[in-house]
Each structure stands twice: as structure tokens, then as C-alpha cells.
Amino acid sequence: MANTDYEKYLNTETLMSLQKSPDKLVCHDEMQFQIVHQVAELWMKLYLHEVEQIKAWISESRFVEAHVLFTRCGQISQLLSEQLRLLNTMSPNEYHKVRTQLGKGSGQESPGFNTILGAAPTLWEPFKKQLEKNRVTVEELHDNPTRHPELFLIAEDLFGLDEQFLNFRYLHLQLVKRIIGGDVPSLKGVHAEKYLMRGLANQFFPELWAVRNEISRRRGIPIGAKSGLCPYPHGEKN
Structure with a gap:
């Protein structure tokens, strides 16, 4: 039973019961595997909480408040990435022991991840309405950032x-x-x-990536795989 107000507020007793007990683990690394993924779902829950508020702030032209929450979401993404590095300490053989416990479950079923894929792109609609309200395009924001500095900031966010x-x-x-x-x-x-590579091609806001191509095109830089944007050969054969 929780003894302190801290334990009661955070419901630590329930929280700590959500992992297997040591005697039930299929291997030592299973504890890490469970905790990393459970914590990731919590970070994604917070991410989604902030996305909904960002949407409201943009709609209300409260761009400074929106910027603060964009920064928070960026830090959450960084934390998610850093957590993955913990799993690099698991050997392939240890992972395959854990894999036997997953049934047919996989990261593709992550409720937080899949909800983010649907929720994040909805930020575009209130931003688009702000562009229309101010009679400006994304390209024009880049051409003259100081004309609408707050909108340019949100575009970059x-x-x-x-x-x-x-x-x-x-x-x-x-x-x-x-x-x-x-x-x-x-x-x-x-x-x-192949499945995960396809996901990397799906951007939340393709319009913001496309404008980079357009700016380069206007500068006379050819667009395409051989555009010369990167000086390194990436393994191409002569």
C-alpha cells in the first residue's frame, strides 16, 4: 500500500506492478525491454497531449505558447531516440528470447506511435488557415521571414x-x-x-519539405538524385 503522498499521487504501486517480476522474466534483459517500451508509450501520450494544445494555440494565434510546446515535443522525440539506444545493449540472442513472449505483437501495434501518425499531420490545417488569413504562402515566408516572423517560426517548428x-x-x-x-x-x-523504410518516406508536412526543393530550384540547382546536394558518394560505383 502506498505510504506517502508522492506514492499516492504517482500511483507508484500500480506503476511498478506493470512489469514482470524477476522470477517470471524469460531472461535478464526482458525487464529492460518492457520498461523501455512502457516508458515510450508514456512519452508518446505526453507528445499527443501537447499536439492537441499546439493545434488550439495556432488556431488562436498564440504562437509563442505554441512554440514552447513545439520545443517540448522536440525534446520528447529526442528522449524517445535516446531510449532506443538502451536496447542496443541487448544482444540478438537475448532479444530472441524476449521475442518468444510477444506472440504476434510488434511495434507496429504501438497505440501511441500510431496515434501520433494520425494526429501530428492535423497541425497543418490550423497553420494553413493562418497562412490564408495573412495572405501569405510558405514560400513567401521563406523569402521574407521578417514580414511574418511568428508564422515563419511556426513553419520552422x-x-x-x-x-x-x-x-x-x-x-x-x-x-x-x-x-x-x-x-x-x-x-x-x-x-x-522494407516496411520501416516506407515509413521514412511519409512526412507529416510534405509542403514544408517541398518548399526546400523549390528554393533550390529557383537558385538553379537541379532537383533529383544527382542534384549534388551532398558531396559524399554514398557507395556509388564509378
Whole structure:
């Protein structure tokens, strides 16, 4: 029974009961596996809580308040990414012991992750209405950031939100390749690497990525795989 107000407020007794007891673990690393994923769901719950408030702040032209919460969401994405690094300390053999306990469950079923995929893109609609209200396009914001500085700030916040979550997804892909390999089917029977790679192509706000291409095109830079944006060869053969 909880003894202190701290324990009662945080419901620590219930919280600590949500992991397997040590005698029920299939291996030592299963405790880490459970905690990392449970904590990730909590961070995603907070992320979604902030996204809903950001949407309201943008609609109400409260851009400073929205910016603060964008910063918070960015930090949550970074925490999610850092947590994944903990799982790098698990060997492939240890993971496969844990995998036997998952049934057909997989990260594809994460309620927090899947809700974020649907919720984050809805931030575009209130931002789009603000653009229309101020009779300005995203491209014009970039051409003259000081004309609508707060809208430009929100545009960059939206891009950052998108970019940081894609970074998290990329690190997850690398973790999967490190632990189980890229050619192994997931517990849902799909090719793990191909499935996760497709996700990296899905941006929350494609308009904000497209404007980068347009700015480069206007500068006379050819757009495409051979555009020369990166000086490194990435393994291309001569």
C-alpha cells in the first residue's frame, strides 16, 4: 500500500506492478525491454497531449505558447531516440528470447506511435488557415521571414517536429537491423526493413519539405538524385 503522498499521487504501486517480476522474466534483459517500451508509450501520450494544445494555440494565434510546446515535443522525440539506444545493449540472442513472449505483437501495434501518425499531420490545417488569413504562402515566408516572423517560426517548428520524429523512426530502423537483421520478417510477417523504410518516406508536412526543393530550384540547382546536394558518394560505383 502506498505510504506517502508522492506514492499516492504517482500511483507508484500500480506503476511498478506493470512489469514482470524477476522470477517470471524469460531472461535478464526482458525487464529492460518492457520498461523501455512502457516508458515510450508514456512519452508518446505526453507528445499527443501537447499536439492537441499546439493545434488550439495556432488556431488562436498564440504562437509563442505554441512554440514552447513545439520545443517540448522536440525534446520528447529526442528522449524517445535516446531510449532506443538502451536496447542496443541487448544482444540478438537475448532479444530472441524476449521475442518468444510477444506472440504476434510488434511495434507496429504501438497505440501511441500510431496515434501520433494520425494526429501530428492535423497541425497543418490550423497553420494553413493562418497562412490564408495573412495572405501569405510558405514560400513567401521563406523569402521574407521578417514580414511574418511568428508564422515563419511556426513553419520552422512544424518542420522540426516532422524532422525529429523521422529521426526517431530512422534510429528504430537501425535498431531493428542491428538486433534481428534487415531481411527477417516481423512478427506480423512483413519484411522488417522494407516496411520501416516506407515509413521514412511519409512526412507529416510534405509542403514544408517541398518548399526546400523549390528554393533550390529557383537558385538553379537541379532537383533529383544527382542534384549534388551532398558531396559524399554514398557507395556509388564509378
